Amino acid sequence: MSRIAATFRALHEQRRTALIPYVTAGDPYADASVEIMLAMAEAGADVIELGVPFSDPMADGPVIQKASERALAKGIGMLQVLAMVRGFRAVNDRTPVVLMGYANPIERYGIERFVIDAKEAGVDGVLVVDYPPEECEAFAALLHDAGLDLIFLLAPTSTEQRMKEVGRIARGYVYYVSLKGVTGAGHLDTAAVAQMLPRIRQHVTVPVGVGFGIRDAATAKALAEVADAVVIGSRIVQLLETQDRDRVADAGRKFIASVREALDEHAQGVQP
Numbered sequence: 001m002s003r004i005a006a007t008f009r010a011l012h013e014q015r016r017t018a019l020i021p022y023v024t025a026g027d028p029y030a031d032a033s034v035e036i037m038l039a040m041a042e043a044g045a046d047v048i049e050l051g052v053p054f055s056d057p058m059a060d061g062p063v064i065q066k067a068s069e070r071a072l073a074k075g076i077g078m079l080q081v082l083a084m085v086r087g088f089r090a091v092n093d094r095t096p097v098v099l100m101g102y103a104n105p106i107e108r109y110g111i112e113r114f115v116i117d118a119k120e121a122g123v124d125g126v127l128v129v130d131y132p133p134e135e136c137e138a139f140a141a142l143l144h145d146a147g148l149d150l151i152f153l154l155a156p157t158s159t160e161q162r163m164k165e166v167g168r169i170a171r172g173y174v175y176y177v178s179l180k181g182v183t184g185a186g187h188l189d190t191a192a193v194a195q196m197l198p199r200i201r202q203h204v205t206v207p208v209g210v211g212f213g214i215r216d217a218a219t220a221k222a223l224a225e226v227a228d229a230v231v232i233g234s235r236i237v238q239l240l241e242t243q244d245r246d247r248v249a250d251a252g253r254k255f256i257a258s259v260r261e262a263l264d265e266h267a268q269g270v271q272p
Contacts, residue, residue, distance in 0.1 A: 003096045003124045004149050004172040007046055008207045008228065016267040017224040018173075019044060019260055020209055022100065022233030023252070024051040024067035025084055026076030028241045032248050034087040036240065039253035041095040044260030047173075048088075049127070049231065052081050052101030059129045059153075059177075063234040067241065078109045082121040089122035096124040098151060098172070103130050115142045125149035125172045133165040140169050153177050154200055156192070163203040173207040173229060176200060178214075190219075194226045217262035224266040232259065 001009070011018050021040050025033050037048050053071035057064060085097055099118065106114050106128065118126065125148060131139065133152060140150045149172030154163060156178070166174060178193050193210055200208055210223050211231030220230045236255060243251045 002147060002149050002172060003094075004047060004098070007096055008173065011046060012207075012228075014267065017220075017227060017263045018046040018207070018209065018229035019220070019256065019263055020047045020049055020098075020211075020229050020231040021045050021236050021252075021256055022049040022051060022211075022231060023240065024053060024064060024071055024237060025081040026053060026071035026074050027067040027237065028070065028243070029245050029248060030071070030074040030076060030080075032245060033084045034091075035249040036252045037084070037088045037097075038091055039249040040256045041092050043253040043256035044264075045095065045256050047096045047098060047124075047229070049098045049100045049233070050081065050084065051233075052078060052099055052105050054102045054105055056104075057102065057129075061234060063238050067237045070241075078105050078114070082117055082123075085118075085121040085123055093122075096172075097122065098125040098127055098149075099123055100127040101129065103128055111139060112142065115146050115148065119146045119148060123148060125151050127151040127153070127175060129153060133162075133169045137169070144171065149173075151175060154204075156196060158200075160199075160203070163200055167203040167205065170204060170206050173209050174200065174204050175231060176208055176210045176227075177212045178210050179212045190222045190226075193223065197226050217259045220259050221262040221266050224263050230259075230263070 023036055053068040053076050057068050143150045151172050152166045152170045153175050197208055207228035209229030209231050210227040214220055214230055214232045215235040223230050239255055240248055
């Protein structure tokens with residue numbers, strides 16, 4: 001069983017919702033990412049999504065686009081991202097890490113080399129925004145053989161056929177993009193999410209996380225009614241970019257702790 005699957009199983013048994021923060025590797029400070037990841041894990045993050053900087057992040061809004069630009073300007077590439085995961089693993093061997101990004105950096109690095117090095121570094125899963133399930137069978141097989149989970153996005157516009165294809169290949173969890181648009185955009189309609197998730201679960205057996213538009217503890221708590229996980233990205237990136245170097249990790253810790261507290265309040269309310 002993968003570290004991601006084991007984490008979700010334990011949370012399910014406790015009737016708790018997974019908290020999955022996203023941060024861009026190398027932003028806002030190239031030497032702070034490991035410290036930020038450790039702080040968030042200590043504060044209650046269940047899985048950490050680490051963004052691989054890319055020059056054309058088409059699914060991301062201006063907040064994460066700018067974070068990628070800042071990280072690239074600091075020379076952060078795949079080698080540095082994997083080094084950050086190794087640094088995190090030197091201290092924390094429990095919290096799953098998912099690399100989130102785009103096909104280009106992986107293909108430039110070399111797909112087979114990437115899988116080998118990601119496994120060695122301690123990566124648990126990979127979410128490639130522009131790899132649809134029908135075009136990444138070979139990549140999925142390589143990851144599976146290495147014990148890594150391939151995670152997919154689903155959206156309000158996803159067809160039943162796409163859900164079936166994702167359900168056939170996906171491991172770890174599925175990330176439901178709750179808004180039509182880019183990260184950080186729009187207003188989250190929790191009722192619409194509640195209507196969509198049962199449709200997804202007809203085809204997908206892994207847990208379903210919800211992201212895009214979750215900006216505070218109250219929204220996360222509301223989604224805990226229906227989602228297996230909440231994913232928060234743009235709000236965290238926005239918060240961290242305003243912090244001085246010596247305060248950035250603590251700012252991440254406090255934000256995650258506030259969301260974790262809200263999610264656990266919900267869990268206490270549903271205990272038998």
